[in-house]
Amino acid sequence: MRIYLDHNATSPLVDTARAAMLEAADLVGNPSSIHGEGRAARSRLERARDAVGALIGVGGGESVVFTSGGTEADVAGIVGLGLAAQAAGAPARVVVLATDHPAVHGAAAALVARGFVAETLAVDGEGRVDLGDLGRCLAGGAAVVALAAVNHETGVVADVTAVAEAARRAGARVHVDAVQAAGRLPLAPIAAVADTLALSAHKLGGPAGIGALWIRPGVQLTPLTPGGHQEHGRRPGTENSIGAAGFAGTVSTLSTSGLEAVSELARRLERGVLAIEGGRVHGGGAPRVGNTVNVGFAGAPGESVVMSLDLEGVAASTGAACTSGSVQPSPVLLAMGLGRARAREGVRFSLGRGNTEAEIDRVIAILPGIVARVRAAGVG
Numbered sequence: 001m002r003i004y005l006d007h008n009a010t011s012p013l014v015d016t017a018r019a020a021m022l023e024a025a026d027l028v029g030n031p032s033s034i035h036g037e038g039r040a041a042r043s044r045l046e047r048a049r050d051a052v053g054a055l056i057g058v059g060g061g062e063s064v065v066f067t068s069g070g071t072e073a074d075v076a077g078i079v080g081l082g083l084a085a086q087a088a089g090a091p092a093r094v095v096v097l098a099t100d101h102p103a104v105h106g107a108a109a110a111l112v113a114r115g116f117v118a119e120t121l122a123v124d125g126e127g128r129v130d131l132g133d134l135g136r137c138l139a140g141g142a143a144v145v146a147l148a149a150v151n152h153e154t155g156v157v158a159d160v161t162a163v164a165e166a167a168r169r170a171g172a173r174v175h176v177d178a179v180q181a182a183g184r185l186p187l188a189p190i191a192a193v194a195d196t197l198a199l200s201a202h203k204l205g206g207p208a209g210i211g212a213l214w215i216r217p218g219v220q221l222t223p224l225t226p227g228g229h230q231e232h233g234r235r236p237g238t239e240n241s242i243g244a245a246g247f248a249g250t251v252s253t254l255s256t257s258g259l260e261a262v263s264e265l266a267r268r269l270e271r272g273v274l275a276i277e278g279g280r281v282h283g284g285g286a287p288r289v290g291n292t293v294n295v296g297f298a299g300a301p302g303e304s305v306v307m308s309l310d311l312e313g314v315a316a317s318t319g320a321a322c323t324s325g326s327v328q329p330s331p332v333l334l335a336m337g338l339g340r341a342r343a344r345e346g347v348r349f350s351l352g353r354g355n356t357e358a359e360i361d362r363v364i365a366i367l368p369g370i371v372a373r374v375r376a377a378g379v380g
């Protein structure tokens with residue numbers, strides 16, 4: 001039996017999502033059509049939208065726009081807010097957090113290509129936002145400030161409220177990437193200080209290829225895609241009804257129950273890591289969500305540890321799924337001040353509700369041998 005500890009990359013499809021998608025797949029009707037089939041499709045889509053709105057804690061779903069995932073939601077939010085604010089007279093500046101996901105950095109780069117200046121907000125050695133660096137980043141004002149509520153590699157929880165309040169005082173709009181926060185933290189306090197918020201279904205037990213951008217009512221966004229009137233012109237194209245049904249299906253069974261047990265397993269794994277000589281936990285001194293454990297073993301490149309774990313039936317990661325497979329040091333660990341060698345040693349275990357104590361104990365049992373073999377091989 002394989003042991004899956006890569007829930008931050010993608011999590012297994014839950015039964016309620018599968019059932020909702022199968023049901024939706026058998027129905028015909030374009031939500032934009034005015035006949036009965038179309039109207040039924042529209043009402044199913046709106047119910048799915050309401051479910052996502054409920055997850056965010058904003059009541060209904062009127063302000064929820066379905067996207068193809070977290071990446072598109074981040075880009076649509078950051079670039080859309082940035083361009084609209086600039087058109088309204090804000091300075092052409094964008095601020096992102098150093099440890100943000102490539103989707104956020106990519107959105108900032110897209111704004112830079114349109115003449116913006118990007119500022120990178122620093123983090124400390126534990127991955128916490130360096131609030132002292134906010135003054136520098138916001139000195140010239142900004143159109144948009146973006147940050148992830150929960151870091152994808154370390155699970156470190158950002159002080160979104162402090163950043164958002166400072167951003168607002170500087171006249172900037174705020175985009176929050178809540179992709180790794182959803183299902184792990186209440187989203188309402190985050191939405192309360194955000195102008196836009198990004199979600200992705202496949203991190204929550206829903207299907208890949210569907211996400212959502214919540215837009216605070218009244219906030220202007222420049223749409224990135226020209227085309228039809230769907231999603232009130234904010235995201236043209238016939239809606240992904242099956243994906244939306246799957247998203248709503250997973251939301252219907254999300255609850256905070258079970259999170260404590262996942263957290264206890266993660267702490268157990270951490271203790272096992274720290275018992276290995278040269279083992280350390282990245283971001284261990286910062287507030288973190290319970291499921292993510294990012295570790296390193298001095299002298300053992302993360303890639304080799306992850307590959308050896310894989311051979312022994314354990315799926316873990318060196319960091320963001322988008323960057324694993326390359327031997328680059330983790331940009332997140334580099335931003336936290338680790339040297340290049342250490343930043344290549346990161347191994348991310350991200351747990352989910354299905355994991356068991358027996359699985360964690362198996363990982364704890366095989367890790368010392370794996371680390372010793374990788375160190376002895378001396379590849380780096």
Ligand SMILES: Cc1ncc(COP(=O)(O)O)c(C=O)c1O
Nearest residue numbers: 069070071101103152179180200
């Ligand atoms: C924090 C964060 N933002 C955005 C994304 C991108 O989401 P998606 O895979 O749905 O495009 C991810 C996925 O790893 C993520 O972890």
